[in-house]
Amino acid sequence: MSFKAPVFEEKSFNCPHCNAYSHQTWERICTPGKMMYEEISDLMVAWCSRCQQYSLWLKDKMIYPEESGIQMPNPDLRDDIKADYNEARSIVNKSPRGAAALLSLWVIFQMRAGHY
Numbered sequence: 001m002s003f004k005a006p007v008f009e010e011k012s013f014n015c016p017h018c019n020a021y022s023h024q025t026w027e028r029i030c031t032p033g034k035m036m037y038e039e040i041s042d043l044m045v046a047w048c049s050r051c052q053q054y055s056l057w058l059k060d061k062m063i064y065p066e067e068s069g070i071q072m073p074n075p076d077l078r079d080d081i082k083a084d085y086n087e088a089r090s091i092v093n094k095s096p097r098g099a100a101a102l103l104s105l106w107v108i109f110q111m112r113a114g115h116y
Helices: 079-091 096-112
Strands: 012-014 021-032 037-048 054-058 061-064
Touching: 079 096
Parallel strands: none
Antiparallel strands: 012 021, 021 037, 037 054, 054 061
16 A cells, blocks of 8 residues: 555545554644633644544644654665664654755665665
8 A cells, every 4th residue: 555644634644653544533622711612723633543643733734743744664674774764754844955865875875885
């Protein structure tokens, strides 16, 4: 099955916690008001039907967990390759150029080591 990155208000995508393609239940966040509960208009939560964990969204951006929406590495890869990939994956939203630099360095190291 292909990977579907988390998208605001989509009914299903790969969960940023368990990585399973699963149904997401969306709810608005409420706070106690003067008379009743009031919705916080720009804040929503999505609940994963598989692992029961949540993702928190501000406007149309996922703010928790701090995931990239990038597919997990193939389990057949060596552990050192997975570690480098996951490091780049963890920073891609904050620094796309930093993630690209990490992956470029990995390619250079692999070529120098004669792996490619």
